[in-house]
Amino acid sequence: MLFPSPVFLIGFLPVTLAGFLVINRFACRGAALAWLVAASLAFYGWWNPWHLPLLAGSILVNHAIVGRIRASACPRRWLVAGLALNLGLLGWFKYADFLLHIARPAAPSLGIILPLAISFFTFQQVMFLVDAARDPAQPRPALLSYAAFVTFFPHLIAGPIVRPSEIIPQLTRDSRFDPDGLTEGLLTFLLGLARKCVLADLFGGFADTGFDAAAAGHDLTLFEAWYATLSYALQIYFDFAGYSDMALGLARMFGIRFPLNFDSPYQARNISEFWRRWHITLGAFLRDYLYIPLGGNRRRHAVNLMATMLLAGLWHGAGWNFVLWGGLHGAMLALHAQYRRLFRPLPARVGQALTLLAVILAWVPFRAATAAASWRMLEGLAGLNGIALPRMIVSAMPPLAIIADPVSVMPSLGDARTLSFPEITACLALGWFIVLCLPNIHRMSLAARHWALTSGFALSVQAVFFAPHVAPFLYFRF
Amino acid sequence: MHRLVLACAGSLLLYGLLFAFVLDRPLTLGALRARIEANLARGAAIEGRKLVIIAGSNGPYSHRCELIEARIGIPCVNAGVAVGVGLDYLFARWQALLHPGDIVYLPLEEAQYGRRRAMAELGPDASIMLRHDRGTLAGMPWHRQLAALFAGDLRGAVMSVIETALVRDGFQDPRAAATGTFNAWGDHVGHTAAIGAANQPTLATFTPFHPTGAEVVSGYGTAEVARFLDWARQHGVRTIGGLPTGFADSPIRPGALAAIEGLYRTHGAAFLTLPNLSRYPRAAFFDTADHLNEVAQIRHSEAVAKRLAEMLADRSMLTAQMH
Numbered sequence: 008m009l010f011p012s013p014v015f016l017i018g019f020l021p022v023t024l025a026g027f028l029v030i031n032r033f034a035c036r037g038a039a040l041a042w043l044v045a046a047s048l049a050f051y052g053w054w055n056p057w058h059l060p061l062l063a064g065s066i067l068v069n070h071a072i073v074g075r076i077r078a079s080a081c082p083r084r085w086l087v088a089g090l091a092l093n094l095g096l097l098g099w100f101k102y103a104d105f106l107l108h109i110a111r112p113a114a115p116s117l118g119i120i121l122p123l124a125i126s127f128f129t130f131q132q133v134m135f136l137v138d139a140a141r142d143p144a145q146p147r148p149a150l151l152s153y154a155a156f157v158t159f160f161p162h163l164i165a166g167p168i169v170r171p172s173e174i175i176p177q178l179t180r181d182s183r184f185d186p187d188g189l190t191e192g193l194l195t196f197l198l199g200l201a202r203k204c205v206l207a208d209l210f211g212g213f214a215d216t217g218f219d220a221a222a223a224g225h226d227l228t229l230f231e232a233w234y235a236t237l238s239y240a241l242q243i244y245f246d247f248a249g250y251s252d253m254a255l256g257l258a259r260m261f262g263i264r265f266p267l268n269f270d271s272p273y274q275a276r277n278i279s280e281f282w283r284r285w286h287i288t289l290g291a292f293l294r295d296y297l298y299i300p301l302g303g304n305r306r307r308h309a310v311n312l313m314a315t316m317l318l319a320g321l322w323h324g325a326g327w328n329f330v331l332w333g334g335l336h337g338a339m340l341a342l343h344a345q346y347r348r349l350f351r352p353l354p355a356r357v358g359q360a361l362t363l364l365a366v367i368l369a370w371v372p373f374r375a376a377t378a379a380a381s382w383r384m385l386e387g388l389a390g391l392n393g394i395a396l397p398r399m400i401v402s403a404m405p406p407l408a409i410i411a412d413p414v415s416v417m418p419s420l421g422d423a424r425t426l427s428f429p430e431i432t433a434c435l436a437l438g439w440f441i442v443l444c445l446p447n448i449h450r451m452s453l454a455a456r457h458w459a460l461t462s463g464f465a466l467s468v469q470a471v472f473f474a475p476h477v478a479p480f481l482y483f484r485f
Numbered sequence: 486m487h488r489l490v491l492a493c494a495g496s497l498l499l500y501g502l503l504f505a506f507v508l509d510r511p512l513t514l515g516a517l518r519a520r521i522e523a524n525l526a527r528g529a530a531i532e533g534r535k536l537v538i539i540a541g542s543n544g545p546y547s548h549r550c551e552l553i554e555a556r557i558g559i560p561c562v563n564a565g566v567a568v569g570v571g572l573d574y575l576f577a578r579w580q581a582l583l584h585p586g587d588i589v590y591l592p593l594e595e596a597q598y599g600r601r602r603a604m605a606e607l608g609p610d611a612s613i614m615l616r617h618d619r620g621t622l623a624g625m626p627w628h629r630q631l632a633a634l635f636a637g638d639l640r641g642a643v644m645s646v647i648e649t650a651l652v653r654d655g656f657q658d659p660r661a662a663a664t665g666t667f668n669a670w671g672d673h674v675g676h677t678a679a680i681g682a683a684n685q686p687t688l689a690t691f692t693p694f695h696p697t698g699a700e701v702v703s704g705y706g707t708a709e710v711a712r713f714l715d716w717a718r719q720h721g722v723r724t725i726g727g728l729p730t731g732f733a734d735s736p737i738r739p740g741a742l743a744a745i746e747g748l749y750r751t752h753g754a755a756f757l758t759l760p761n762l763s764r765y766p767r768a769a770f771f772d773t774a775d776h777l778n779e780v781a782q783i784r785h786s787e788a789v790a791k792r793l794a795e796m797l798a799d800r801s802m803l804t805a806q807m808h
Contacts, residue, residue: 190486205639433643460492465500473635
């Protein structure tokens with residue numbers, strides 16, 4: 008079930024929220040949590056009910072292992088067993104085909120269907136196991152509370168990746184209905200909905216045209232390549248920001264505060280800051296559960312950074328393009344760490360521009376279907392396939408004819424219509440203005456948030472209920 | 486909470502006002518609207534019996550009313566516009582101008598039958614009605630009115646600003662002049678094979694969409710056509726179904742063909758088929774799988790005119806249809 012779908016918005020959400028509030032008010036907190044778990048399992052099973060036993064089994068087994076960690080004289084052994092089980096499950100479902108084709112490229116596919124959100128709920132449970140082993144004195148939560156934490160539908164599918172110690176106390180605490188929290192949550196949710204449905208899907212269409220053309224073997228000219236790449240950078244930004252805002256808003260409606268997951272990353276002045284602003288909870292997970300245990304910045308700093316980011320890339324998908332993306336970010340982080348040791352920081356604007364350029368270029372292998380398509384896109388970005396511009400633009404500004412060939416239409420740009428160039432130019436200008444010049448909704452004043460809602464709510468209604476198709480979240484794949 | 490509700494209500498109001506009264510797309514939707522109005526004006530000017538061709542863009546590109554009119558001796562209007570324009574909108578506009586004895590020929594594109602309601606209701610005609618033709622919109626069912634109210638998106642808003650600015654600057658689409666124009670009958674002329682040669686590599690690899698028989702039967706467009714055929718029968722307007730032009734190597738699925746023909750026959754209309762089922766080699770097409778080049782357009786129109794003349798001369802078919 009997608010958040011921006013009519014069945015969720017006018018069916019699942021009101022029923023689940025009303026049921027939770029009523030049960031919480033007239034029965035006990037445990038009954039309200041049981042309702043929440045049941046609703047969340049229904050939410051998860053909507054797409055493929057056959058994966059429900061996997062999720063339920065994973066919760067039961069991990070809860071039992073934590074019991075063993077606390078009771079055993081050798082908790083480390085149980086921790087290793089638990090980690091092996093979780094990562095083994097993730098490895099089988101997500102990476103078995105990938106690894107098989109590395110070993111035997113001609114082998115037929117195993118045909119494994121990736122269970123929805125397995126990357127997310129696996130990491131949640133790895134956190135639970137490691138935290139239990141690190142602090143054995145902390146009491147084990149009841150199974151119902153733990154199940155409510157893992158399955159809680161706002162973060163089940165695509166994060167944020169939250170610490171059990173942050174969320175379980177909020178879930179189990181007896182609390183009365185908070186109308187301000189409901190309003191705040193609804194406002195955040197609606198603003199996230201607008202980012203996803205109105206902005207991300209708009210830029211997704213532009214990006215698809217260019218990247219699909221590259222995948223089909225077409226050469227892209229300079230503007231076609233740049234417009235597709237800039238569109239994808241905006242699509243993934245608004246998609247993820249929108250999803251994170253919706254998750255935060257939904258949780259808030261149920262009285263739960265999630266940590267911020269997204270904080271205007273394209274405004275970062277260096278690559279380290281980018282990773283403190285982009286998918287903040289994944290970054291924190293990788294830092295606390297991988298990078299620091301590997302040695303952090305105490306020894307083999309660059310190697311640790313590279314290993315962490317390669318795994319971060321692999322987490323996003325079982326493909327060399329994701330490994331390459333992670334490797335590029337690892338190299339950039341290592342380079343930046345080295346630079347910081349030797350030189351003074353760059354002026355803020357220069358740093359931001361360089362960081363943004365590097366991040367945007369790194370999206371190319373992340374998005375492109377194949378290595379050949381990536382290469383073709385990079386050739387276009389470098390202008391190796393020439394520069395073409397619509398004849399109407401060249402006619403209006405004749406000096407452009409020196410650098411650009413006038414053409415009637417640009418085949419890999421938007422809908423390849425006469426006006427596609429000014430249309431995408433205007434949309435990109437709007438999108439990048441929002442991204443670079445405006446604060447994100449968590450840093451806006453309440454009045455500004457209401458104005459943002461005024462500008463986007465009707466367009467969201469249009470996109471959800473009237474547009475024939477709404478694209479699924481990009482992060483559903485990860 | 487009341488501020489949030491106010492913001493949502495304000496957003497809906499602002500959106501409605503902007504798309505209904507301020508934003509416009511004079512180049513893209515304006516061109517479609519101009520075509521529709523020009524065709525209607527020609528239809529209104531014809532006194533007595535007339536032949537009206539209603540279809541998507543295969544109407545004007547693959548049929549030549551000028552020639553058909555000369556062959557069958559009945560004034561003809563080529564009222565096909567674009568495949569995305571809602572059939573209910575075109576039918577609603579033409580119903581006011583159709584009189585007993587008039588003939589409507591419908592070589593509709595396959596996609597027009599199988600289209601889902603959500604898609605059909607968000608075609609370009611939704612914005613045209615909301616902005617310029619609220620009289621027709623008022624006569625539509627409530628769900629169509631609601632969809633028209635929510636037909637605009639951010640992209641449409643951006644484009645309306647660009648198009649309005651370009652029109653104020655006197656912009657003319659450079660492709661329009663280069664690929665031909667429309668004559669007084671509503672036919673597209675001047676789309677020669679020589680101009681279309683640049684499109685042949687794309688056409689050579691293009692895979693046309695063909696709905697299944699089940700998709701045709703359950704399609705929203707099919708229901709709209711059925712309603713129109715019933716209306717026409719009740720009002721003495723003769724209707725003749727037909728097939729759109731398409732690639733010879735990519736035939737209409739047999740199930741869909743049977744469903745299309747069955748639709749017309751079960752609602753009392755005649756059905757015109759040519760020996761080649763309106764299929765032509767890819768080299769005969771201009772820029773899309775629906776648009777014949779000018780030479781092929783003339784050849785196809787000769788064949789359609791000959792068959793139409795035979796059908797119109799057949800009194801038994803006419804009598805059967807009127808009952």
